[in-house]
Structures are given as structure tokens and as C-alpha cells.
Amino acid sequence: MDKRKYYQPEIETMPVEQIKKLQSEKLVKQVEHVYKDVPYYRDLMDKKGVKPEDIHGIEDLHKLPFIEKSDLRETYPYGMLAVPLEDCVRIQSTSGTTGRRVIAYYTQKDIDLWEDCCARALIAAGADKEDVVQVSYGYGLFTGGPGLNGGSHKVGCLTLPMSSGNTERQIQFMTDLKATVLCCTPSYAAYLGESLTEMGYTPDTIPLKAGIFGAEPWTASMRKSIEETLGIKAYDIYGLTEISGPGVSFECSEQGGMHVNEDHFIAEIINPETGEPLPDGQKGELVFTCLDKEAFPLLRYRTRDICVLNRTPCSCGRTHVRMSKPMGRSDDMMIIRGVNVFPSQIETVLLNEGFSPNYQIKLGRVNNNDTFDVYVELPPEQxxxxxxxxxxxxxxxxxxxxxxxxxxxxxHLVAPKTIARSEGKAVRIIDERKLHD
Amino acid sequence: MGIKQVSVFVENKKGSLHEITDLLAKANVDLRSMCIADTSDYGIVRMIADDAERAQKVLCDAGHTANIRTVTAFAVPDEPGGLAKALNLLESNGVNIEYLYALITTATDKAYTVMRSDDTEKAESVLLKSGIELLDEAHI
Structure with a gap:
């Protein structure tokens, strides 16, 4: 049987005008839904002077208020829930900020939609029913493992739910069961590659042919090195728990950006300072609106990722807009070994432990793995x-x-007053990883 | 009993120790002993000086973290087995030693030792009972 080129061809190759029409219809319904069922949204919209009847289609999207991470923290745990709790079947959660994690709720339909997105990514990476998919993303609250696991089921692949860690076992299953597609963070893929090489495996004897790597930044040179070591083609995938999880966008064989699943999500680029929408092709902050999600339907959620959207046709045949790999952040979040870390979390711990909040974070890269060093001043009383x-x-x-x-x-404990004070512009974070090309 | 010891936190980098001794020299502080405990990131310099308060003030004024603690100091006969006998006594009485170092002395027949233990009171009474001489500030 020939391999499928698309998972849902009628949607993935839908003419652009039709996608826009579909998005407009769904947006009108979604706005009515959140205005009616989520008091927090109703307040936000009322404050901005927008009523559901003002939204006739995607051309009115800019009238809606933004949702930010702080809104999610403020409404923790149930404030953003848009359906009765009894209709929800799962939660997933982010790695958390200052004690309050973001919890995203899913109905069964929400999970189906998310898994469809991951299935599209797998087919785009050349996977199909006969493939063996090794999912080495973490399972649990993190969306990586569950998302790709579900997508792999939908495609019909034999799925190895390895989760992360235990490299020896990963390699045993990979080689004994001839895994053909690897899903994990790029740094873990690089690490597996090094371990395989040390054990005497070569690209010819490693059964893998493709990899889907995401959840942290990685460069073109890292992609090349992973591809050469494992003898595969490496595909990028993007997503965030707040919007669903991995698969919000994914790379096709052309590898010229990641196709956003536009039947489910509207992607916008805004000026992070003014909030004004920017035309396609301009660099700015990526904002998502969920069109189909029932339990946790965020509208105009600010991702803080800096990206560019590209609407030129892609030769893979998919008509959905492509987003660039994130080129940076519009806030101070760091992604370290796939985990989201905010400096404010570190400050909280320092104060709790009786240290001064004078610290410096140094991030580096050794063998494609992040090094994470925190320098803290030792106060006299300690x-x-x-x-x-x-x-x-x-x-x-x-x-x-x-x-x-x-x-x-x-x-590392350092002497008092050796870390620059905050009057001048304190350099709190020294990131020497060169994660963006 | 006991003598005052000044301790200062120094980062493990070039010139740190020199800066400390330089500050003390300029303040005319006379050092009788010095001992450094080091880790890969930092060290603790412990000193016995002729004027502990002045030494601490000079260091703190220059932005260092320095404190003063009273440590046990004792004199043992300057002969083979002199220190071993004292430590044996402490051990058999359940006193654990955190650190220990030698102190310069002008006496020719005595070896002076500085010590921090987990039970200062007990350590001093054990040593005294066995006829080991304890030192105080007057000896410095």
C-alpha cells in the first residue's frame, strides 16, 4: 500500500479562502460560547467593550482582548473552564511558574482534535501504519508523551511508550523492535545518537528513518548533526499546553517552516509592545486562538514566542500557513532541558531559603545538552x-x-556584592547556548 | 576559655587570598595562624590574629563576609604522640572534631593547637581533667 501523504487531505489541502471561511464560522461560535460560559472572558470582553455580536469573522479578531499567562494563573484552577467539569476527561500541565502551574482541561473531543494534529505531523514526517514509533518524550503532566502517543495510535503505528530517560532501555527497544520514528526533545535525540555511536552503531545499523523533535529550541547545525548521527530526517514540531500540546504546528517534507493546523487554530503575529497585529512576513509575537477546543478554549493567547508567518504556497500541497521556528521570547522565560523556567521562580526560592535575590544564571551547551549554573551570593548571616x-x-x-x-x-556560592546590582541593567541571565540561528 | 578566630569567605579565584592578607597588612594586623578549607567554588580562611575585632572590621569594611568565633586552643608537649594523646581522649569521650590546625608559639617545648568540635564545653573539660593546658586570649 502506498504511504499516505496527508492524514486528513481534505482539511490539510483545503483552499485558503475556504479555510478563512471555516475559521470565521468557528470563531463566531467560539466567541459566543466563551462569552456565555466563562465569566472571566465575559468580564474581559465587557471591559474592552466587545460583544459577541461584534465578531462576524476573522476580520474582527483584533477586537478581542488578549489572554496572557497571568490570566491563567489568576483563574487557577477552574476559572477558564468553559464546560462542566464532568465533561472533562483529562488535564495536562505546564512546568509551572512561581508555585502556580497552568492546568489545561480536555474533553474527549479536545483530545481527539489534539491527537489528530499529532497524527498529521507523523504522516508529514513520512510515518504510516507499518512504522514503529518510539515516543521518548516524558509522559504524565507534560504534553509531549501523551500527544505523540495519541497521534501514533491514530496513524495506526506500533507505539513504544518509552517516556524519557533510561537510555540503555531506550536503545534496546529501539534496536530490538526496529523503531523507525523517534519522538523526543532534540537534546535527547542528540544524546541517544551519541550513546548509539559509542555502542558501535552506525547510521546504517540504526533502524530509525525519521524523528519528530520539539519542546525546546534547536539550531540548524544541531539538526544536521542529529540527522547524520542517526541516519534520519529530523522534523520540527511546535505546541504549547495552553493551546493543546505538540502539534499546534509541524514541519512537512519541505522543512520551510511549520504548518499551523488552521482549521483548529488561528495564528496571528502582533507587535509585543503595542499589541497591534502585524502583516504576514513581519517578525513579532505569536498569538493563538483556539477554534474547536471545548474545555479550555483560549482566544488570542500570547505565546511570547517571536516568529514570522509565511503564507506563500508550500510545495508539499498543504495550504495551511507556516510559522518560523521561534526566534526568541518577548518575556524572560528560558527553556532549559525542555523545561520552562522563569527567573521569578528562582527569586522565590532564594528568598524562601534565606538568600539574597542577587543571582546570576549561566546557560551553556555541552554535547548538545544544556548546562544550568546558578551563582548566588552568600549573605553574611548564612x-x-x-x-x-x-x-x-x-x-x-x-x-x-x-x-x-x-x-x-x-x-555556586559567591562572595557578597560580587553580582551586579539591579540599579544598572543587571545581567541576570547569561545564555551562551546559541540556540537561534 | 578559648581564643577568637576570624573566618572569611573567599571565592576560589585568582588573587582572593592575597587581597585578604593585603587588607590585614595595611591595618597592621599580626597573624598568628591561618588555615584554609577549600571546595571547588569557594574557600574559608580561618585566622588567629592579634586583634580579632580589628581584623573582622577591616575585612567587612572592604565588603567581605567575615565572622568571629571562639575556638578551643590547647598546648600539648612538643614530642611524638603529644597530639595523638589529646585526640584519643576527645574521641573516647565522644567529642567530634570539625577542624583542627596548628598555632605558632614562641615556647619551644609546647605545640599549640586550635580546634572546633561539636561540643566545646565537653572538649575543654576532658582536656583540662587530663592536665592538658587550655589557652586563652592572653596567650596570643
Whole structure:
């Protein structure tokens, strides 16, 4: 049987005018739904002086208020829920900020829609029923594992739900069961590649032929290195828990940007300072509007990712708009080893542990893995002339950071007043990873 | 009993120690002993000085983190086994030593030792009972 070129051809290759019409119809209904069922939205819209009847189609999208991460924190845990809780079947969650995580709710239809998006990404990467898909993204609250797992089921692939870690077992299953498609973070793909090479495997003896890698920034040179080591074609995938999870957009064989699943999501680019929509082709902040989601339908959600949209036709035949790989952030969020980290989280821990909030974060890259170092000033009242006592404080701080962030930095205590103060522009983050080309 | 020890936190980088000794020299502080405990990132410099308060003030004024602690100091006969006997006593009485270092002395027949233990009171009474001489500020 010939391989499928698209998972849902009628949608993925729908003429642009028809997509716009579909989006307009869905938007009008979605706005009515949230205005009626989510008091928080109703208040936001009332404050902005917008009524559902003002929204006739996507040309009126700009009239709607933005939703930001702070709105999600404020409405935690149920304030953004748009259906009765009894209609929800699952939650997923982000890696969390200052103690309050974002919880996204899903109805069964929401999960189906999300898994369809992942199935489209898998077919676009050349997968089909006869493939064996190794999902080495984390499973659990993180959307990576569950999303690709569901998409792989929909395509009909044999799915290996490996989750992340335990590299030895990953390699055993990959080689014994002849996995052909690998889904994980790019840094883990690079690590698996190095481990396979050390064990004597070559691109010819590694069964993989494609990989779908996302959840963290990666460069063209990293893509090339992963492709050469594993003997595969590497595809990018993009998504965020707030909007659904991986598969909001995905790369096709042309690899000239990621197709946004426009039947489900409207992508906009705005000026991050003024909030004004920018024309296609201009660089700005990416904003998403969910058209079909029932439980957690965010409208005009500001991703803080800086991107460009490209509406020129793609030779793969898909008509959906392509977004560039994010080129940076319009806030101070860092993605470290696939986990979202905000400086404010680190400040909270430092204050809780009795340290001054004077710190510096250094991010680097060794063997395609992030290094994460936090330099903290030792306040006089924490000083002790016993190394053991200081080491205990250092360890307790390290444990608290790990528990807050989900990943553990190396902690270095430095002398007081050696880290630049905040009067001048304090350099809190030194990122030497060169993640953007 | 005991003597005052000044401790200062220094980062493990070039010139840190020199800066400390330089500051003390300019303030005319006389050092009787110094001991450094180091890790890969930082070190703790412990000093016995002729004027602990002045030493601490000079260091703190220059932006360093420095504190003063009273540590146990004792004199043992300057002969083989002199220190071993004292440590044996402490161990058999359940006193754990955090750190220990030698102190310069002008006496020729005595070796002076500075020590921090997990139970100062007990350590001092054990040593005294065995006839080991404890030192105080007057000896410095």
C-alpha cells in the first residue's frame, strides 16, 4: 500500500479562502460560547467593550482582548473552564511558574482534535501504519508523551511508550523492535545518537528513518548533526499546553517552516509592545486562538514566542500557513532541558531559603545538552566557618530549586556584592547556548 | 576559655587570598595562624590574629563576609604522640572534631593547637581533667 501523504487531505489541502471561511464560522461560535460560559472572558470582553455580536469573522479578531499567562494563573484552577467539569476527561500541565502551574482541561473531543494534529505531523514526517514509533518524550503532566502517543495510535503505528530517560532501555527497544520514528526533545535525540555511536552503531545499523523533535529550541547545525548521527530526517514540531500540546504546528517534507493546523487554530503575529497585529512576513509575537477546543478554549493567547508567518504556497500541497521556528521570547522565560523556567521562580526560592535575590544564571551547551549554573551570593548571616555547614545550605538551596523548577541547577556560592546590582541593567541571565540561528 | 578566630569567605579565584592578607597588612594586623578549607567554588580562611575585632572590621569594611568565633586552643608537649594523646581522649569521650590546625608559639617545648568540635564545653573539660593546658586570649 502506498504511504499516505496527508492524514486528513481534505482539511490539510483545503483552499485558503475556504479555510478563512471555516475559521470565521468557528470563531463566531467560539466567541459566543466563551462569552456565555466563562465569566472571566465575559468580564474581559465587557471591559474592552466587545460583544459577541461584534465578531462576524476573522476580520474582527483584533477586537478581542488578549489572554496572557497571568490570566491563567489568576483563574487557577477552574476559572477558564468553559464546560462542566464532568465533561472533562483529562488535564495536562505546564512546568509551572512561581508555585502556580497552568492546568489545561480536555474533553474527549479536545483530545481527539489534539491527537489528530499529532497524527498529521507523523504522516508529514513520512510515518504510516507499518512504522514503529518510539515516543521518548516524558509522559504524565507534560504534553509531549501523551500527544505523540495519541497521534501514533491514530496513524495506526506500533507505539513504544518509552517516556524519557533510561537510555540503555531506550536503545534496546529501539534496536530490538526496529523503531523507525523517534519522538523526543532534540537534546535527547542528540544524546541517544551519541550513546548509539559509542555502542558501535552506525547510521546504517540504526533502524530509525525519521524523528519528530520539539519542546525546546534547536539550531540548524544541531539538526544536521542529529540527522547524520542517526541516519534520519529530523522534523520540527511546535505546541504549547495552553493551546493543546505538540502539534499546534509541524514541519512537512519541505522543512520551510511549520504548518499551523488552521482549521483548529488561528495564528496571528502582533507587535509585543503595542499589541497591534502585524502583516504576514513581519517578525513579532505569536498569538493563538483556539477554534474547536471545548474545555479550555483560549482566544488570542500570547505565546511570547517571536516568529514570522509565511503564507506563500508550500510545495508539499498543504495550504495551511507556516510559522518560523521561534526566534526568541518577548518575556524572560528560558527553556532549559525542555523545561520552562522563569527567573521569578528562582527569586522565590532564594528568598524562601534565606538568600539574597542577587543571582546570576549561566546557560551553556555541552554535547548538545544544556548546562544550568546558578551563582548566588552568600549573605553574611548564612556564613559559617565550617565547610560542612555551608555545604548543607548549598545542598538545601539546590534541592529547593530542583523541587520548584523540575530540573536541578549546579549551585555556586559567591562572595557578597560580587553580582551586579539591579540599579544598572543587571545581567541576570547569561545564555551562551546559541540556540537561534 | 578559648581564643577568637576570624573566618572569611573567599571565592576560589585568582588573587582572593592575597587581597585578604593585603587588607590585614595595611591595618597592621599580626597573624598568628591561618588555615584554609577549600571546595571547588569557594574557600574559608580561618585566622588567629592579634586583634580579632580589628581584623573582622577591616575585612567587612572592604565588603567581605567575615565572622568571629571562639575556638578551643590547647598546648600539648612538643614530642611524638603529644597530639595523638589529646585526640584519643576527645574521641573516647565522644567529642567530634570539625577542624583542627596548628598555632605558632614562641615556647619551644609546647605545640599549640586550635580546634572546633561539636561540643566545646565537653572538649575543654576532658582536656583540662587530663592536665592538658587550655589557652586563652592572653596567650596570643
Amino acid at each position: 556564613f559559617d566557618d565550617s565547610v560542612k555547614n555551608i555545604a548543607e545550605k548549598e545542598k538545601s538551596l539546590k534541592d529547593a530549586l530542583r523541587s520548584m523548577l523540575g530540573i536541578g541547577p549546579a549551585v
